[in-house]
Amino acid sequence: MGAELTPDRALAAAAPTVVGLQPVALIDHVARVDWSLLDSIPGERGGSTPVAIEELEHILQDVKTHMLSAPNDPVSVKTIAGGSVANTVRGLSAGFGVSTRIVGACGDDDEGQLFVSNMSFNGVDLSRMRNKKGPTGQCVCLVDESGNRTMRPCLSSAVKLQANELMREDFKGSKWLVLRYAIFNLEVIKAAITIAKQEGLLVSLDLASFEMVRNFRLPLLELLQSGNVDLCFANEDEAAELTRGEENDGPDAAVEYLSNMCRWAVVTLSANGCIAKHGKEIVRVPAIGGSKPADATGAGDLFASGFIYGLVRGLSLEDCCKVGSCSGGAVIRSLSGEVTPENWHWMYKQMHGKALPLPEIRN
Template identity: 65%
Template sequence: MGVGEINRTQLPKKSGQVAPLILGLQPSALIDHVAKVDSSLLDRIPGDKGGSIPVAFEGLESILSEVKSADDPSPINTLAGGSVANTIRGLRVGFGVTCGIIGARGDDEQGRMFVSNMLSSGVNLSRLRTKEGPTAQCVCLVDAIGNRTMRPCLLGAVRLQPDELTIEDLRGSKWLLVRYAFHNLELTRNAIRLAKQEGMSVSIDLASFEMVRNHRSSLLELLKSGDVDLCFANEDEARELLSGEPKDGPEAALDFLAKHCQWAVVTLGPNGSMAKHGEKIVRVPATGETQAVDATGAGDLFASGFLYGLLKGLALEDCCKVGACSGGAVIRSLGGEVRPENWQWVYKQMNTKGLPAPKLANHVIIKDD
């Protein structure tokens, strides 16, 4: 772990500077190493295929070595990652929403890589601390049908501590995005408490089915607090949320989440998504016929599109449709970042469906609708 704050990464907030509309809390900056692999390699790695369990640095290095020494090695795509960063980057690049990241990065090559990638995407990093120590990393292994297996290396990585978060980090913004993680629970609770003091809305992503399974009671407590306005869960996370209950499927999870959050969303992969707001329930199919190259970031980019829809005041169904477009775009290439040509695909899909695409060609930036 780092030994205290050294400096802010970029552009100290100036008097009168407009705060980003949306802030993402990612305690540890993260670098993703994404590669296509044969299923036989996945058989040699501990843990469930398709899941996300932490590994030590030696384990991460061992997996990367396995990838590089394969009979037909795949190129490794290295870029800034993390669920919150993926969503924030998608909102900024694809939808023109002013966004920032709250967290910490190490004073190493990976930390500098994270900064470079996010700054080039236009994300505000004035709330990102730089600390002595390593930046978190994650290996993302993608099989032949596009399913991904994640092995994050977080042990020893620098991260933002609960007492380092201040009300000034949040002041002036409208939304706070968080990802549920038990090891960051105290920070998450503090961030939500401060966000509510500032009158902000809070969105949470349920992270992984393992996280829900292993730390369900704390998650339920957080949801039942009434402080979470929007919750995103995928189908596997939804099943774990109510595991052991008489009704434990995605539909039951959607109903449960909607009792405690204004908006509840359950994504169903190729089967689309469903969402609930008040008594309104919608089901929306996935967009496009393209075979998934890599499912990494699909849920994160769905959240980008859904949040854009909320900011534009779209109907619940249309929010899901925009999410389906952006989520469908990221799976067309490796990694959690949508390529420029795939953003053009998103806008074409939106226009076809009668959805308001952002006017990025005219440099229109959404500040507050």
Template identity: 70%
Template sequence: MGAETTAAFVAVEAPVIVGLQPSALVDHMARVDWSVLHIPGETGGSLPVAIEELEYILSQVKIHLQSSNGQSPLKTIAGGSVANTIRGLASGFGITCGIIGACGNDEQGELFLQNMKYNNVNLSNLIAKKGATAQCVCLVDGTGNRTMRPCLSSAVRLQADDLRGDHFRGSKWLVLRYGIFNLEVIHAAVRIAKQEQVLVSLDLASFEMVRNFRQPLLELLESGNVDLCFANEDEAKEVVRGEGEGHTDPEAALDYLGTRCKWAVVTLGSKGCIAKHGNQVVRVPALGETQVSDATGAGDLFASGFLYGLLKGLSLEDCCKVGACSGGSVIRSLGGEVSQENRHWMYKQMQINGLSVPELGL
């Protein structure tokens, strides 16, 4: 791949959903024992690190895995919240999807390209640039909870002035993930998407991102340009923290988000989710019995199912149910990509709950 060239994958027509991931990213996944592995920072959530810190963490993880009997090896896969969501929509639900972003001309970049292409994601707007592809270390403990340490600062990145109207024209939804490093390109993407009459979906990324950069997020939400917002329970609490006593529960956050976005969803892990659309509020329990192997991608794949439901005109409750089935499928194994076995589990859960299965799942 040469500098500033576009990946050779030409679309016949605009994807129904496009995802903005300014930096293509690969995940280094591993199961770890936190009692013997000591990594700086809090466990849980996502905290950006420099390349030197990422390499140090990887070295410590490799030493840890070599000395731990029965531990899974390090697994490297294409990742990133937006990539997880659109890959889930394309491979699991048959929705035409594309990704807008930049990819490095290195080994990690090639891995990302091949994985997205294999899962039928349109790559015509993924620009190849000379430089490094973003990486993230994802450490999963014995309960399935994950701690992420992404390295984005040294990676190639799509800039705001790289965006054009034809990146969005003809699509129905734009999928975004909040991030302070990408704030300029996010604002540009939202502005152009609205000009092209494309709906905008925003994921709140992590509780640390919301806590540390809350004001720019609130300004984005207050703009009225975000049509759909996804937050997990911890992120939701950070959104409304400081609003006064009694305002830090998920319901208060849902109300806040739901008065600024057409749709708002707060996922509650094993307790299911709550969602709001206009004056309607629903609470949907987690569906299907499943052992949490790795929570990575649970929110991303929930978004895949929920967006699929919206595209199919399902009720708010049924959108949540499809999201629950989809999110439940990815937590059954390591990583943010749904295996064929777990995809069939998802289709079975959809049938049990009276939901129509995509034609490709029949």
């Protein structure tokens, strides 16, 4: 007869490999729209500018008269659980068979129910989500004719997980903590990192958007310079903002810059693939897919899913990048930051062709 597990050991045995912190649960409204709508809304095209609920509802109304359709995807609008961290952990669970959990708060409204339903369906553990009275966050993701996305999130009135609500049990027994930089979540991010490090987790940070890096660069640098961020992802626009004013700039300089503060540094370059550094090793990997993206929403988030899967499996830096390119290439083939079953199958074929280890669980 085997020894019984103590409560702490039972928790560790059941703990997911990857925990994602998303203080505000989010619902994405993803729509293909014509250029004229993008020209009529405030903020820069291609970025992420916060809006009030009234502006979000106004944009959703305007979407109805500006929608585009695509021959290979008849869905013009998709409403789904969203947010960078949610996209990454959902991808790890649904596509790579990695056990995941999301920690945060969602409201007692229809959007909160939709978030829970979608994430649960994709195998993400929601046992540490806090349900609160109030609205769930929402974001309009506008996809133009080139497949590029412009985001307008509404988070100011949404329920949120506070720093003092975090517990060791949120992270105990896990291996990785996945975060997205946001100035309005800075205190809870710092608190999560502190507890995660006490529990021995590695920490991954996504730089969120070029506006977030541009407007709140100093707090970001303090976070990176703490030495507690093990893995950092930046796209080329975020990298440009990060190295603005430095002696050297560009993706290569950004990777070097990040590698001085993080064990793994990755800069994604859209159609040009990615560049990554770990220790003294630098690799460049081309994009995988080749076709024009239907929607770039979630491309970086799913790249992170594949890269972290590679680290969990103990793959080389180059192979981690290759898996990331495969998963990033899969999500851009259809609307929203969720990969369809057909596109997971496409990704597995790409991985098989490159002799990359396939997940044990496939949809």
